[in-house]
Amino acid sequence: MVSQIIDRTTSDQFNMLSVLNQEGKVINPDLMPKLKQEQLRDLMKKMVFTRIWDQRAISLNRQGRLGLWAPVSGQEACMIGSEAALLKEDFILGSYRDIPQIVWHGLPLYQSFLYSRGHQHGGQIPKDVHVLMPQIIIGAQIIQAAGVALGFKLRKKRNVAIAYIGDGGTSQGDFYEGINFAGAYHAPAIFFVQNNQYAISVPIKKQTAADTLAQKASAAGIKGIQVDGMDVLAVYKAVSNAAEQARNGEGPTLIEAITYRYGPHTMAGDDPSRYRNSKEEEEWKAKDPLIRFRKFLTEKGLWSEAEEYQVVEEAKLTIAEGIKKADETAQMTIPNLIDSMFETTPEHLEEQKREFLHTEDQ
Amino acid sequence: MPQMTMIQAINDALAIELENDENVLVFGEDVGHNGGVFRATEGLQKRFGEDRVFDTPLAESGIGGLAIGLGLQDFRPVAEVQFFGFVFEVIDSIAAQASRMRYRSGGRYHSPITFRAPFGGGVKTPELHAESLEGLMMQTPGLKVVIPSNPYDAKGLLISAIRDNDPVIFLEHMKLYRSFRGEVPEGEYTVPIGKANIVREGQDVTIITYGAMVHTSLKAAEEIEKKKGVKAEVIDLRTISPIDIDTILASIQKTNRAIVVQEAQKTSGVAAEVIAQINEKALLHLEAPVLRVAPPDTVYPFAMIEDHWLPSPSKVVEAIQRVLDF
Numbered sequence: 238m239v240s241q242i243i244d245r246t247t248s249d250q251f252n253m254l255s256v257l258n259q260e261g262k263v264i265n266p267d268l269m270p271k272l273k274q275e276q277l278r279d280l281m282k283k284m285v286f287t288r289i290w291d292q293r294a295i296s297l298n299r300q301g302r303l304g305l306w307a308p309v310s311g312q313e314a315c316m317i318g319s320e321a322a323l324l325k326e327d328f329i330l331g332s333y334r335d336i337p338q339i340v341w342h343g344l345p346l347y348q349s350f351l352y353s354r355g356h357q358h359g360g361q362i363p364k365d366v367h368v369l370m371p372q373i374i375i376g377a378q379i380i381q382a383a384g385v386a387l388g389f390k391l392r393k394k395r396n397v398a399i400a401y402i403g404d405g406g407t408s409q410g411d412f413y414e415g416i417n418f419a420g421a422y423h424a425p426a427i428f429f430v431q432n433n434q435y436a437i438s439v440p441i442k443k444q445t446a447a448d449t450l451a452q453k454a455s456a457a458g459i460k461g462i463q464v465d466g467m468d469v470l471a472v473y474k475a476v477s478n479a480a481e482q483a484r485n486g487e488g489p490t491l492i493e494a495i496t497y498r499y500g501p502h503t504m505a506g507d508d509p510s511r512y513r514n515s516k517e518e519e520e521w522k523a524k525d526p527l528i529r530f531r532k533f534l535t536e537k538g539l540w541s542e543a544e545e546y547q548v549v550e551e552a553k554l555t556i557a558e559g560i561k562k563a564d565e566t567a568q569m570t571i572p573n574l575i576d577s578m579f580e581t582t583p584e585h586l587e588e589q590k591r592e593f594l595h596t597e598d599q
Numbered sequence: 600m601p602q603m604t605m606i607q608a609i610n611d612a613l614a615i616e617l618e619n620d621e622n623v624l625v626f627g628e629d630v631g632h633n634g635g636v637f638r639a640t641e642g643l644q645k646r647f648g649e650d651r652v653f654d655t656p657l658a659e660s661g662i663g664g665l666a667i668g669l670g671l672q673d674f675r676p677v678a679e680v681q682f683f684g685f686v687f688e689v690i691d692s693i694a695a696q697a698s699r700m701r702y703r704s705g706g707r708y709h710s711p712i713t714f715r716a717p718f719g720g721g722v723k724t725p726e727l728h729a730e731s732l733e734g735l736m737m738q739t740p741g742l743k744v745v746i747p748s749n750p751y752d753a754k755g756l757l758i759s760a761i762r763d764n765d766p767v768i769f770l771e772h773m774k775l776y777r778s779f780r781g782e783v784p785e786g787e788y789t790v791p792i793g794k795a796n797i798v799r800e801g802q803d804v805t806i807i808t809y810g811a812m813v814h815t816s817l818k819a820a821e822e823i824e825k826k827k828g829v830k831a832e833v834i835d836l837r838t839i840s841p842i843d844i845d846t847i848l849a850s851i852q853k854t855n856r857a858i859v860v861q862e863a864q865k866t867s868g869v870a871a872e873v874i875a876q877i878n879e880k881a882l883l884h885l886e887a888p889v890l891r892v893a894p895p896d897t898v899y900p901f902a903m904i905e906d907h908w909l910p911s912p913s914k915v916v917e918a919i920q921r922v923l924d925f
Binding site: 370387391421 | 624650655656658660661663664665666667668669670671672673674691692695696701702703704705706707708709740741743763764765793841842844
């Protein structure tokens with residue numbers, strides 16, 4: 238009886254936004270973002286580069302030449318499409334898997350490698366790059382994004398803060414607090430959920446009773462939208478719309494992008510075969526963001542095998558150079574660490590630094 | 600010189616810094632129109648506007664995240680945690696985020712945040728309002744922890760905290776808010792973070808303490824002087840992280856005896872740290888072990904027994920007697 242009175246689901250309002258189907262055909266021409274040919278090609282170049290980068294990073298990790306790496310293959314449309322829709326002064330707050338957005342927003346690649354290896358220089362973001370170091374704690378960046386966004390509003394800047402989170406992250410209290418704060422302050426924020434179906438091993442169905450993650454926006458009174466996260470044009474469209482609204486003072490948007498990670502959670506021992514089967518993986522790979530966008534561009538005469546080969550070779554070279562530069566960076570020291578705790582190192586820490594160096598000398 | 604309560608001195612410090620620096624923002628639950636549950640922010644929203652002094656939704660973790668984000672935008676947030684017992688709700692922002700911002704970014708970013716919070720026993724609050732949780736904070740690298748004991752220090756230390764480019768936990772003992780007035784100069788002045796204050800001179804024994812226990816210790820010192828002629832020196836730490844060990848050592852070299860009085864439970868707190876440092880640096884100056892006067896290792900008790908649980912002047916006197924008799 239109760240179910241007749243209270244309609245539990247509100248997911249009807251959250252139909253998935255998509256532009257391209259799996260064959261690369263435009264199925265919603267009205268939603269086609271207005272992009273120049275060069276911008277379209279650039280999206281493809283970055284996705285191909287990122288796929289190669291992911292493969293290299295996995296291999297470098299296995300060789301012990303890279304530390305933390307959370308594989309990104311499958312999620313390129315989410316990452317590249319969303320970042321491309323931002324302005325340089327827009328601020329990115331990502332988590333450990335969101336390295337591609339941070340790098341495409343301006344962090345030099347070699348610094349991302351240093352971050353992965355656990356070197357402090359990895360977090361020394363250049364002054365003109367508007368990103369925060371990747372967040373390890375799930376959800377902490379969501380509430381910080383509300384603050385960055387409120388800062389833009391108070392400074393009267395037409396910029397947005399975008400926070401990235403996974404499906405599991407939407408269960409955190411900080412997720413609700415962040416979207417609620419941003420809503421209450423009408424702050425220019427975008428909360429971009431990459432729903433890749435699993436929080437390490439826990440499937441989305443066990444994460445929440447909500448039919449969509451996008452509908453969680455309703456409780457905070459902000460806009461919510463679900464988008465095909467394997468469709469780079471749909472992601473671009475969703476984020477550029479949300480950004481435009483935020484810049485115009487129309488408040489935050491929660492975007493749920495439906496996607497899939499092909500690889501393990503991280504390279505630190507996760508084995509996806511323990512929680513998902515290869516049939517499911519193949520179904521998702523049929524939706525691959527690169528394949529469908531490649532078809533779309535090729536049909537328009539904007540992409541060729543030769544160009545793809547060139548991007549692959551460029552990527553391999555750039556990654557090799559980045560690793561070389563990371564290798565050449567001076568080792569971080571304990572005094573570096575001690576001196577980075579406070580603006581002015583207090584006397585007791587100076588003393589501990591002296592003690593440390595003294596013991597090292599022994 | 601004007602006489603002020605500690606809450607007035609805090610309000611004065613906030614107003615001065617809001618006036619001095621347009622990047623200072625004051626926010627928290629009920630701090631706007633209502634002026635804070637203790638009126639610490641009384642009149643500030645009216646004077647400085649809703650963009651500078653504002654209410655937040657009722658979520659402490661959100662307040663912490665908001666402060667960090669605003670700090671990244673070059674604001675200087677003064678965030679209120681309505682009672683420090685609620686800090687467990689915002690511990691990630693304080694201890695895992697703000698405190699590590701400078702380290703994590705190799706100095707590129709920092710968190711110039713002051714987290715203000717009332718705390719402290721003896722005022723019959725509900726559970727999780729009175730707790731002395733400063734020990735949790737002092738064990739977190741990257742934080743400074745300040746606990747004033749009087750209106751003058753509260754104003755000068757709060758101005759220092761707001762101007763500090765690293766996160767400062769500023770704890771305001773509720774019992775001291777309105778229990779007495781003290782001389783507070785008009786206009787701006789600072790009391791340095793990390794410097795203790797000798798509030799009573801003496802050569803027989805050193806009492807190291809902070810917060811409301813400064814007053815308990817002063818009562819004990821007067822009592823034992825009156826009864827036994829013992830002259831106790833009382834050191835108000837004012838900042839518990841970092842601890843001003845030099846002031847403590849200089850006193851112990853004179854008195855050769857010490858006790859530490861704290862309102863927090865006995866184990867692993869300020870007293871334990873002070874004694875460890877004395878052990879490392881002044882053991883041979885001591886004529887007796889350094890004792891702790893502190894409540895037992897229980898949760899902070901319900902209101903009806905809190906006065907028995909908290910250290911009293913007579914317990915302090917007893918400890919002084921024991922180190923003198925050793």
